[in-house]
Amino acid sequence: MKKAFLIFAFLFTLLSFSQEDAWIYFTNKPNAQFYIDNPLAMLTQRSLNRRTTQGIALNTQDAPIHQSYINQIKTAPGITVKAKSKWLNALHVRGTQANIAALSALPFVSSIKYANHSLNPGGRVNPVTVQNTQRINKFLDTQVIYNYGSSAIQSQMLNTHWLHQQNKTGAGKIVAIMDAGFPGVDTQAPFQRLRDNNLILGGYDFVNRTNNPYTGFQHGTQVLSNMGGFTDNQLVGTSPDAHYYLFVTEDISSENPVEESYWTEALEMADSLGVDVVNTSLGYFGYDNPAYSYSYNDLNGQTAFASRAADIAFSKGMICITSAGNSGSTADPYVGVPGDAVTSLTVGAVNSAEVKAGFSSIGPTFDGRIKPDLMALGVGATVATQTGTISINNGTSFAGPILAGAVTSFWSAFPNKTNAEIVQLVKASADRFTNPDNNYGYGIPDFQLAYNNAVLSTSEFGKKGFVVYPNPAKNQISVALTETISNAEITIYNSLGQSVLHEKIEINKPTVLEDLNSGIYTYKITFDNQSQTGRLIKK
Structure with a gap:
């Protein structure tokens, strides 16, 4: 009986004092709106320029983690903060399972995910074997x-x-x-x-x-x-x-x-x-x-x-x-x-x-x-x-x-x-x-x-009088014509040079590609007694 008690005590000690890694997720960012209203307090001008160029709006992910939350986790018993993520609104911490679990009592902690999968709800009980x-x-x-x-x-x-x-x-x-x-x-x-x-x-x-x-x-x-x-x-x-x-x-x-x-x-x-x-x-x-x-x-x-x-x-x-x-x-x-x-x-x-x-x-x-x-x-x-x-x-x-x-x-x-x-x-x-x-x-x-x-998609319109888009295409393409072109036709050829599609180009009417197999084709646009060709990829 004494031996069994000692084994239990040893296992309890391991569970109580072995170090675990975990991510502590927070419920919110109380000061997020301040940072969204004052973006240079969290991002450089170049970062903002990159977003502007691509039409990307700021959101709460961009705001830093609430500092008070970080401070309270840092001062919690037995917890070491290793890293942080504002995007995921989380801290990576290290400590005993008991000390980490105690953090769930804090009102601003929404969830805890352990790196040890077996400690998470529904996690794996038997760890996978990985070679060194x-x-x-x-x-x-x-x-x-x-x-x-x-x-x-x-x-x-x-x-x-x-x-x-x-x-x-x-x-x-x-x-x-x-x-x-x-x-x-x-x-x-x-x-x-x-x-x-x-x-x-x-x-x-x-x-x-x-x-x-x-x-x-x-x-x-x-x-x-x-x-x-x-x-x-x-x-x-x-x-x-x-x-x-x-x-x-x-x-x-x-x-x-x-x-x-x-x-x-x-x-x-x-x-x-x-x-x-x-x-x-x-x-x-x-x-x-x-x-x-x-x-x-x-x-x-x-x-x-x-x-x-x-x-x-x-x-x-x-x-x-x-x-x-x-x-x-x-x-x-x-x-x-x-x-x-x-x-x-x-x-x-x-x-x-x-x-x-x-x-x-x-x-x-x-x-x-x-x-x-x-x-x-x-x-x-x-x-x-x-x-x-x-x-x-x-x-x-x-x-x-x-x-x-x-x-x-x-x-x-x-x-x-x-x-x-x-x-x-x-x-x-x-x-x-x-x-x-x-x-x-x-x-x-x-x-x-x-x-x-890329040049085709950005400057072909001005040089050729037309642009074919999207390219690569899935089920259809459109051909935009300059005002100087009165009428035009498109012909699409397969890799053997055989015509697989031919039709008149009409404003606001796409050319349907659903009957074409995926592959690389050649298109020819004929207009005003001249023609120009290009490459088309059908996905």
Whole structure:
């Protein structure tokens, strides 16, 4: 009997004193209206300008958490506040289960969600088993205007070098990189051009709570080099003239859900600073404590804290580009968090022959969505290390920033387009756009094609006297004509050159495409004894 009592006492002690992680959600934001009425008290002018350009209104998500709530949680017995999210109106805390549960008595606490799924109502009782290799897999390390050197292929595969030839190199756009550290960026030669041109706007280490991002693991250094690095005839990043913020959100010493909260906090800071593009070469699925780990059922874009934040970031006008992950050859081969987010542009890896890397994580998400979204070079990618050495590395960690830089350069060519328009143009240019799958997504984008389609949609009207929209199209298209054109006809041809549709263009009457299969077509507009052709994608 005594032995049984001792075992019970031991278990009670473990439950009472072991540390847990949890998110504390609040009921409201009492001072939200003040901040909405005084937006510069919470956002920079550039952040407000980004919203104005895209027609995005302020809301209570933009207001900070009520400081009194934070103060009361901080002073609660046994509670440590690790991170905060104004968008989700929550704090990430650490403490014993008993001390965390006691917070529910506070009148402004609406709910508590434990990182340990078994502690939540309806949560999993038996934690999933996760191999220790999951954390390592996220990195998978080892192994013309500019002289690109060995980095040429990673630009040419996407036709990013063509954008550079048009002088579209990311100027005027701001990128935030969330990663594990950026040692050497402040001293080494491949980043000299960024420093000389004041293109690094600042940074923050959310793990150690310091203003110095130039420490930690050099993974972030290599990621930045794919976008902004420059060493003549060796390495040219895909957005060499963009501005950058460097944020450390990854604690390389452990794997814990607090990193999702650091990431979310960094994302909110990026928003407030007016960032346009966010690169994340990190992903989460398995944690050191298996009770915290996700299962495939959780990969629905709605469960994970970071994935929910990614979708909010998109609603604020940013584009989040996330590496798919390097678990494609494991028992859990799926895209992780936050790559499962609906609006995240998730990037897988191919080799120089444009064949998917075996390690590149796959889809679908649990709710059946296509993932990854796009592909880029992730096998034999050229990077710069913390010592300034130009080297080769593998992983979706590098496919992501290579593509993120290309997107940034492309957006710099059309700065007044919305994030949704940019994402759609990039996806529509990809080589598998009409036949996506869960290995390649929509495929490898072609930024020259995306550029041409963007020009078509913005300036073709003035140059040609007409514009065809939308393109890509689903069930119908419309043709807008200038007043100088009295009548016109449209003919659509399939890939064999056969006419599959021909009709007169009438004002306010769309051309119906329902009888056409998905694919790439050629259209010809005939008017006033002349004709011009273009490319049409039917989804």
